[in-house]
Amino acid sequence: MTHGPRPRRSRRGLWLAAIAVGSALLGSCAPAPAGHELTFWTIGREGEAIMQLLPAFERAHPDIRVKVQQLPLTAAHQKLLTAFAGGSTPDLSQLGNTWLPELVALHALEPLQARVDHSDVVRADDYFASIWATNVIDGTLYGVPWYVDTRLLFYRKDLLRKAGFDAPPRTWAEWRRMLAALSDPQRHVYGILLPTNEYEQLMSLALQQPEPLLRDGGRYGNFESAGFKRALGFYVDTFKLKQAPAITNVEAGNPWTEFGRGVYAFYLSGPWNIGEFRTRLPAAQQDDWATAPLPGPAGAGIGAAGGSSLVIFRASKHKDAAWQLIEYLSQPAVQQQFYELLGDMPPRRSSWQGGALRDDPKARAFREQLEQVKPTPPVPEWERIANEMQLVAAEAIAGQLTIDQAAAEIDRRADTILAKRRWVLDHAQPDPAREHPP
Amino acid sequence: MNSPRSAWLFLAPALVVLGVFFLLPVLGALILSLTDYDLYALADIRNLRFVGLGNYWELLHRPLFWSALGHTVYFVAVGVPLSMGASLGAAVLLNSPLARCKPLFRTALFAPVVTTVVAVAVIWRYLFNTKYGMANYLLGLLGIHPVDWLGDPHWAMPTIILFAVWKNFGYNMIIFLAGLQAIPPDLYEAARIDGASSWRQFRHITLPLLKPTLLMVAILTVSGYFQLFAEPYVMTEGGPLQSTVSVLYLMYDEGFKWWNLGSASAVAFLLFLIMFAVTVLMLKLSRHGEHPDGGPA
Numbered sequence: 061m062t063h064g065p066r067p068r069r070s071r072r073g074l075w076l077a078a079i080a081v082g083s084a085l086l087g088s089c090a091p092a093p094a095g096h097e098l099t100f101w102t103i104g105r106e107g108e109a110i111m112q113l114l115p116a117f118e119r120a121h122p123d124i125r126v127k128v129q130q131l132p133l134t135a136a137h138q139k140l141l142t143a144f145a146g147g148s149t150p151d152l153s154q155l156g157n158t159w160l161p162e163l164v165a166l167h168a169l170e171p172l173q174a175r176v177d178h179s180d181v182v183r184a185d186d187y188f189a190s191i192w193a194t195n196v197i198d199g200t201l202y203g204v205p206w207y208v209d210t211r212l213l214f215y216r217k218d219l220l221r222k223a224g225f226d227a228p229p230r231t232w233a234e235w236r237r238m239l240a241a242l243s244d245p246q247r248h249v250y251g252i253l254l255p256t257n258e259y260e261q262l263m264s265l266a267l268q269q270p271e272p273l274l275r276d277g278g279r280y281g282n283f284e285s286a287g288f289k290r291a292l293g294f295y296v297d298t299f300k301l302k303q304a305p306a307i308t309n310v311e312a313g314n315p316w317t318e319f320g321r322g323v324y325a326f327y328l329s330g331p332w333n334i335g336e337f338r339t340r341l342p343a344a345q346q347d348d349w350a351t352a353p354l355p356g357p358a359g360a361g362i363g364a365a366g367g368s369s370l371v372i373f374r375a376s377k378h379k380d381a382a383w384q385l386i387e388y389l390s391q392p393a394v395q396q397q398f399y400e401l402l403g404d405m406p407p408r409r410s411s412w413q414g415g416a417l418r419d420d421p422k423a424r425a426f427r428e429q430l431e432q433v434k435p436t437p438p439v440p441e442w443e444r445i446a447n448e449m450q451l452v453a454a455e456a457i458a459g460q461l462t463i464d465q466a467a468a469e470i471d472r473r474a475d476t477i478l479a480k481r482r483w484v485l486d487h488a489q490p491d492p493a494r495e496h497p498p
Numbered sequence: 499m500n501s502p503r504s505a506w507l508f509l510a511p512a513l514v515v516l517g518v519f520f521l522l523p524v525l526g527a528l529i530l531s532l533t534d535y536d537l538y539a540l541a542d543i544r545n546l547r548f549v550g551l552g553n554y555w556e557l558l559h560r561p562l563f564w565s566a567l568g569h570t571v572y573f574v575a576v577g578v579p580l581s582m583g584a585s586l587g588a589a590v591l592l593n594s595p596l597a598r599c600k601p602l603f604r605t606a607l608f609a610p611v612v613t614t615v616v617a618v619a620v621i622w623r624y625l626f627n628t629k630y631g632m633a634n635y636l637l638g639l640l641g642i643h644p645v646d647w648l649g650d651p652h653w654a655m656p657t658i659i660l661f662a663v664w665k666n667f668g669y670n671m672i673i674f675l676a677g678l679q680a681i682p683p684d685l686y687e688a689a690r691i692d693g694a695s696s697w698r699q700f701r702h703i704t705l706p707l708l709k710p711t712l713l714m715v716a717i718l719t720v721s722g723y724f725q726l727f728a729e730p731y732v733m734t735e736g737g738p739l740q741s742t743v744s745v746l747y748l749m750y751d752e753g754f755k756w757w758n759l760g761s762a763s764a765v766a767f768l769l770f771l772i773m774f775a776v777t778v779l780m781l782k783l784s785r786h787g788e789h790p791d792g793g794p795a
Contacts, residue, residue, distance in 0.1 A: 137755070138754045141537075141540070144540070145540055162537060165538065165541055166537065166540060166541040167541055167542075256738070257735070257737050257738070307628075307646075307649050308735075308738055310623070310648060310649075310733075310734060311627070311628060311649040313623075313627055313630075444755075444756050451739075451740060454738070458651075458739060480534065480536060480538055480545075481538070483547075484545055487545075
């Protein structure tokens with residue numbers, strides 16, 4: 061027993077020595093910080109495509125090394141907020157423009173207007189105006205649009221023609237007629253697929269109305285307006301008339317194949333589906349489908365201004381280098397390359413004038429729609445409100461609420477969610493950091 | 499060194515670990531649940547308000563909390579008996595002297611426990627697809643109309659329960675198997691000589707002798723099933739019509755999706771209180787049940 065501790069102690073000494081040597085070795089392995097090492101967070105699929113664009117950037121800027129971290133979409137929001145709370149934000153990041161107001165509310169982002177003013181590459185007037193506007197919060201610019209996203213109609217040309225329609229719908233009334241002609245619930249054939257757990261479709265219809273979705277500077281919901289009720293009514297009627305199945309996107313499973321089989325004649329979705337349909341539908345069917353801008357209540361409709369921007373974090377120590385990367389990624393030639401790699405649509409008009417985009421008939425509707433988009437309300441709570449809006453709308457689809465009841469319920473929930481925002485706005489403290497943009 | 503002092507010294511490492519990694523966070527969460535800590539407070543701590551029991555009060559007035567609690571209780575009330583029944587049944591079958599290829603079946607039945615829930619959920623979602631799923635195909639052979647398993651608010655939770663039971667019963671089965679093997683075989687032999695049927699052997703030998711194991715498994719399973727999260731998260735994302743939102747799912751949404759850490763902590767504490775109460779109740783009931791029987795010996 062008395063002999064026990066002694067060898068153990070010497071062994072512990074050995075361990076300590078080993079750890080010390082090991083950590084010294086590890087330390088010497090770390091590269092000396094030559095120039096700048098940029099940490100760049102990407103969200104979702106963009107991370108892989110960006111790897112192929114970076115070598116050219118690093119060749120042009122030998123003093124800058126870019127470390128890309130890919131965040132999965134489902135974990136990105138959480139990770140960004142946690143990084144902010146822990147003071148470990150990256151130098152720059154991709155950021156969905158509905159998340160931008162949140163990070164601006166945290167004062168996490170660097171204002172960019174001064175850099176844009178001195179830039180030869182980033183020119184605001186070349187960008188789609190509404191997309192650019194989603195990056196301006198309270199008059200200050202916090203991001204440069206990277207790619208755009210808006211929802212519009214994918215439709216089966218052949219099915220429409222068979223039903224006697226030569227062109228996609230321009231108005232809701234026309235659209236309703238086509239949906240009626242193309243639906244046959246007996247055969248499980250529907251005019252359109254509108255997954256009941258996605259809020260983008262209803263939101264796009266709601267943005268087409270003249271009334272804003274929130275009122276009094278984002279203090280209260282404005283869902284009891286005549287316009288929103290009209291949009292909600294149109295949306296819910298589509299299900300009531302059995303022109304869309306009341307299913308979620310989990311059950312829809314594989315909407316591409318079903319679209320190909322003619323289960324749905326319309327599909328209201330985003331640009332990434334151009335690529336999906338091209339790869340998933342057989343070659344013989346490629347001429348049977350097309351895209352069209354959203355129909356409006358009367359005439360051409362407005363879409364939602366979605367997409368992702370590039371932002372620089374306030375805590376970054378390499379802001380100039382980060383801006384150089386943003387400028388590089390904003391070049392029309394690079395954006396065209398980006399589109400070819402991934403199908404993400406560029407936010408600049410000049411990027412649309414060349415490459416694969418210019419002559420692509422399937423992309424043309426997006427180009428047209430992008431001139432007619434409207435930003436979502438720039439409040440940090442928006443995504444949550446939109447979620448609640450959709451949950452209540454799903455109850456209306458299930459017949460549990462009337463349109464009026466649903467609108468009132470959405471307003472009630474929105475007002476509850478916005479309660480803290482009202483309090484903060486009423487007790488606003490002067491913020492020195494925001495008053496003096498560099 | 500006197501002995502109490504050295505006892506504390508030996509306990510100290512464990513206590514420090516417990517204090518730093520358990521007690522402090524719990525205390526922090528308790529304090530957090532009394533505030534309205536959210537995104538605005540994260541931006542500027544001056545936006546933090548002490549709201550007392552406001553979060554709890556609000557939660558108790560929120561229909562979603564009650565429906566989430568209802569879904570969770572439904573899941574526990576149906577899922578735990580089913581799961582334990584399946585485990586016990588499988589264990590008894592495996593323990594039977596007539597069973598062949600025991601190691602193979604033991605491994606096969608235990609396999610779902612060690613597979614990842616996400617990978618399995620993908621397969622289950624296909625099995626229960628309304629149009630192409632095998633479940634509806636089999637029902638169709640029997641002439642039964644297809645069921646919208648994951649899309650109908652009435653069917654989503656039963657499907658989740660089925661999934662969870664299948665996924666988890668193997669774990670308890672192993673524990674039951676160990677318990678069964680500890681029962682002396684001469685008891686069965688004596689019963690057989692007295693002419694007891696196999697049901698009476700099960701009822702009067704197996705169950706009483708397995709009681710401590712049953713109680714432990716019941717408590718573990720109930721507390722595990724109250725923390726329902728992964729299954730709806732990967733199968734239905736809480737839908738359709740929020741019919742599979744559990745209490746823990748609500749907490750995840752509040753805390754990590756919307757960053758309302760104040761009310762998320764309140765949800766956590768309410769869930770803790772409920773689970774604590776249920777466990778105490780189960781212990782009480784089991785102790786109560788011991789008196790009339792007078793113990794198995």
